[in-house]
Amino acid sequence: MNTRAIAAGALTAIIASGKTLDDALAAALVPLEDTRDRAFVQELVYGVLRWYWRLLPQLRSLLRRPLRDRDRELEMLLLVGLYQLQYLSTPAYAALSATVDACADLNKPWARPLINGILRNALRRSSKLDEIANESVTNWSAHPEWYVQMLQRDWPDQWQSMLAADNEYPPLTLRVNSRRNSRERYLTLLAAAGIDAQKSTYAEHGIRLGTPMAVESLPEFECGSVSVQDEAAQLAAPLLAIPPAARVLDACAAPGGKTAHLLETHDNSLRVVAVERSADRTALLTATLRRLQLHAVVHTADVAEVNDWWNGEPFDRVLLDPPCSASGVIRRHPDIKIHRRAQDIPNLVKQQSRLLNSLWPLLKPGGKLIYGTCSVLRAENDGVVAKFVNEGDGIKVNNIAADWGTATDYGRQIVTGEEHMDGFYYASLTKE
Incomplete structure (x- = not known):
């Protein structure tokens, strides 16, 4: 099957149907055995998502009228074509020919002249497309407007470099x-x-x-x-400073990287309880521990509903990595630019605060809680911690003495791309 058609199908599932990049790509790659074909489809899908907010206005300038809703796959195919012409080294004639041929695999052979004409027009109007790419911050940064505005407010001196980092290929x-x-x-x-x-x-x-x-x-x-595991995520375990024979809670633990890191760096006296709400993600966590030959007590539950899983024995340490905007890992998951909305942030903040308030009573006096997110938005980070500290009693904010990241009022922030790392935030709290 034509690789461009497969990429267009995956993009339709992501952009039109709301599937995640991981799920849509996994399904799309099933019929492909050649590793080069699989890698090329992945490049096309990631690339279009990475530059979607720039490619879309360029495409609209090439259309005499919008495509019909039932032809969303053709819109995605055109975005695939534009991405190839602007960002890949594939010769233009080859990219254009293969993209036009994809119409047959999409069961839309009638669209061949349409796709051919639009992409040839894109080649002729390349200078105009370059102008469109620079018409607005949304276009040149390839990010939704609401997100650009949040970064400008939160990081007035760094927002441009942070947006640029989101569009770079991340390291492994x-x-x-x-x-x-x-x-x-x-x-x-x-x-x-x-x-x-x-x-x-x-x-x-x-x-x-x-x-x-x-x-x-x-x-x-x-x-x-x-x-x-990204380097920024590897900084969580050392921050806990776990004493011998400690009992540790890893909340929202899947897919298990931090759970495993805790166990790898301590002897068998360490007792780890890992809780994850999603059954599918719990399966990933269990598989991770099995491959690494490590053991933790694993629960599938809403960790905030403590009566559903907690046995009443308090914890020496708690690692809370709550659901967040994932704005610090956009470069790894560019579908976040499509799926995330401004109105999601207040809802996430409420959820983060709920988790923090629910788990704090499970901590022993003198115990430590590390609050960490893969977000670069202040509302989810210092905002959540400040509200918790100011409304609670007996909460000490620990200074994180480190040579990574930037000190904030309540924790430490790594911005995306800093020393090749993902964007991460950590705060360290002790129960007095």
Whole structure:
């Protein structure tokens, strides 16, 4: 089947039907066996989503009238064509021909002249399309207007570089399982396999690859020597400063990277309880622990409904990574630009506050809670923590002494792209 048609189908599922990038792409790749075809479809889908808010106004300028709703796949195919012509090294004639041929696989052979004419017009009007790309902040940054405005308000000196970082290809960062391996040994394995890699800047067990690759191709991946985890996420476990034989809660724990990191860096006296609301995501968490040969008590539950899963024994440490806008990982999940709405943020803030208030009573006196998000929006970060601290009693805000990120009033923020990391926020609180 034509790879452009497959990409257009996946984009229709994401943009028109609201499916996630991960789910839509997984389904789309099923019929493809050739790894090059799979990689090309992935490049097309990610690329169109990454530049959607720039490509869409360009496409509209090329249409005499809007396409019908039932022809959304053709709109997606045209976006695929524009992406190839502007961002890929594929010769224009080849990209145009293959994109036109995709009409047959979409069961719309009648559209061949339409697609051909619009894309040829795009080639002729390339300078005009460049002008459109720079007409507004939304166009040149390829982000929705509401999000641009939030970043301008929250980060007046950094918003432009943060938007640019969202559109870059993210690195593949690994976390070495220190129970089974050392970072030095694994770097040697990678070098022997001809894989370019270097130590991460801040994370003790992190390795950053020069070029992303299929995880199944990594040495000793299946036997649990290494996992994929961004360096910013690897900073959570050390912040907990876990004492011997501690009892730790990992709330909202799937897919299990932080749970596993806690267990990898401590002996078997550590007792970890991991709670995840989604059954499907709990399955991912369980699979992660199984591959790494680690053990935690796992519950599928709304962690805020403590009576549904808690046995009454308090925790020495709590790691809370609540649902958030995921604005710090847009470069990895560009469908966030499509699916997220401004009105989602107040609802997420309410959910984050609910979780924080529900879990605080489970912490022992003297215990520590780390609140972390993959968001760069102040409302979800300092805003949530400030409200919690100001309305509560016996809550100490700990200074996070670190050489990564930027100190905020209540925590520490990593902005997207800083030392190749995802955007992350951490706050450290102690119960007095």
